[in-house]
Amino acid sequence: MQRAQSTQRLQRSGMAVGGALLLLSAAAGAEEAKGAAAPRLALSDCGPALPGGRCGTYEVFENRGTKSGRKIGLRVVVLPATGTDRQPDPLFFFAGGPGDAASRIAGGAAQMFAEILKHRDMVFVDQRGTGASHGLQCTFYDPADPQSALGDFFPPGAVKRCRAELEKDTDLTQYTTSLAMADIDDVREALGYERINLWGGSYGTRAALVYLREHGAHVRSATLMGVLPTSESVPSHFARSAQRALDGVVADCAAEPGCHAAFPALGSEIATVFERLAKGPAPAQVLDPESGEARAVQLSGDLLAEALRYLMYESGSAGLIPALIHNAAQGELGPFAEFALFNRKQIVTGLGSGLYLSVTCAEDLPWIKAEQAEREAKGTFLGDYRYAQQQRACSLWPQAKVPASFLAPVESKVPVLLFSGQWDPTTPPALGDEAARSLPNSRHVVVPHGGHSYDGLEGLDCVDHLMTTFIERGSSQGLDVTCVAAIKRRPFPTTLPSTRVVSLPDADVARLAGRYVADGAPIEATLTAQGSRIRVEMPGGQRLLLAPVSPTRFRVVGALGLYAVFEMADQKVTRLVVEENGQPTLALKPAPAP
DSSP states (O other), X not given: OOHHHHHHHHHHTTTOOSOOSOOBOOOOOOOOOTTOOXXXXXXXXXXXXXXXXXXXXXXXXXXXXXXXXXXXXXEEEEEOOOSSSOOSOOEEEEOSTTTOOGGGGHHHHHXXXXXXXXXXXXXXXXXXXXXXXXXXXXOXXXXXXXXXXXXXXXOHHHHHHXXXXXXXXXXXXXXXXXXXXXXXXXXXXXXXXXXXXXXEETHHHHHHHHHHHHHGGGEEEEEEEXXXXXXXXXXXXXXXXHHHHHHXXXXXXXXXXXXXXXXXXXXXXXXXXXXXXXXXXXXXXXXXXXXOOEEEEEEOHHHHHHHHHHHTTBHHHHTTHHHHHHHHHTTOOHHHHHHHHXXXXXXXXXXXXXXXXXXXXXXXXXXXXXXXXXXXXXXXXSTTHHHHHHHHHHTTSOOOOOOGGGGSOOOOXXXXXXXXXXXXXXXXXXXXXXXXXXXXXXXXXXXXXXXXXXXXXXXXXXXXXXXXXXXXXXOOTXXXXXXXXXXXXXXXXXXXXXXXXXXXXXXXXXXXXXXEEETTEEEEEEEEEETXXXXXEOTTSOEEEEEESSSSEEEETTOTTEEEEEEEETTEEEEEEEEETTEEEEEEEEOOOO
16 A cells, blocks of 8 residues: 555545545554653553553543542554654654544554664554543434434434433543543553654544643654644634635646536536525435445435535545536436445444534534624535534533633744645645744645645655654655646546446355455455355454445445455455555455465
8 A cells, every 4th residue: 555645544534535445554562761760550461452562551630620520531553663763752642533442453553664664763652532431422313314414413312322321331522622632641651761753643632732731842843734723713714715615626637638528517407406405305215334235215405515625635536526416417326325334334433423422512613603693604615514413412412511712822932833725624724824923933835736635646655754754854854846846646537437237156256255455564354255245344443335336346335435355366365456446455365264
């Protein structure tokens, strides 16, 4: 897998849109970092799921103010530096969401940040309320009914039920960003690190900024990708930012001769599709990502808008928008409906939704006025859908008291490197500029054509190089960012790959099952035949479903543009190639028998 693409997958973890087929596993040494104090947190081997990783649990009081009562066990994962020149300042990772667990991205980070790992430990702490740190999970949708996942984002009845269930052993007002960052500073001290480097993506940038403000004496540098400053109250600007991004994608298509020739009326086709759905939901056929069965559903304008917004999170999937819209204007809504269903089940269900509500209902919604949200949403394709859904959910959820000072810009002289995608639909470059204004030793880099992540662009080694150089130096001074100008979008596809599922004999599908590994990297997946479908199991518990479009080519159900291609010889698989938006991104081979 190209390292630059992998870095972007890590960035979008927790806000995750689209999907990588495989989660990476880590391999690392186990010696202490040079100059580090003796740790007070005992770590042990993480086991086969994370070779070389060191895992442990650190207890904190749920109520940090009273320092009494219930305790939370925080999951901690350390990947020790692999080289001999070990530096004392590790890289701490802050995951997205809010709601994603940092430990879930530990395996991938070993590959994505291999150069940094040579000299620095990498540390992943599941923020309170995520993953194995008393995760606050909610089930909002009926897994047996696809239509239930194509309705409200936060169904009121499900929100009430989740609150009642979680409150049996949780004070939901004790799960804010500031409290979580105090936890992580305790972990830093317990591990014996005096100063650390921060890396955050999406909501993780807000978490890193809060840590920088409240514990900045212990920060050497911070890298922020997809910047969400404390002054930005989500989702107040979601609609305007998404509209800006869509306008940018349409403009990029118009500027490319092939795309413009294929879709000369793209803007009017977008309007046509939304005008039709404004009259009411329309029927669509999808494959259920749970069962792989064909199901008839109804797609509303709100869900089409949500799917369109999520497509723009990733630069590669944003490139599919002109062809998808053109087909939708001809009446084919299935791809949008299936993508919306997939993302509801993979993202909303996969995150700690209870933590998402506890954070945003305390830190964001109280500061948004209804008239402001309506003004921002006017004339946009998304409208006030997300604000209305979130405001209603927060009216049903306990809210911590967060002072207005939380919204103040984070001021610090610590070196900070910020990245923004030009067409990011959720954290546009203006937010990076806003954060940088109070960070005098910062550098803000805008990635041309980039979304919330940059998969699908060419020249992304530049981003990796800048990040690695910055962390090694601990300074943004003299950082040569001219390589950014060479980053470009791949040509827009004017036709879409086939998604029509074919029928295959069960025996032919069974021949493709087994465990697959990558050469030279600890990457693996287990494939199990389920009739004519294949279930993919990955380290960390993620599950995807493959459906055949030919005897050797399978699409990932719901993940537009993602395919698994089996190369055969003598009726045996010799190689499994993962293609994303027409580009091979990963090759695996059958694992040898144990």
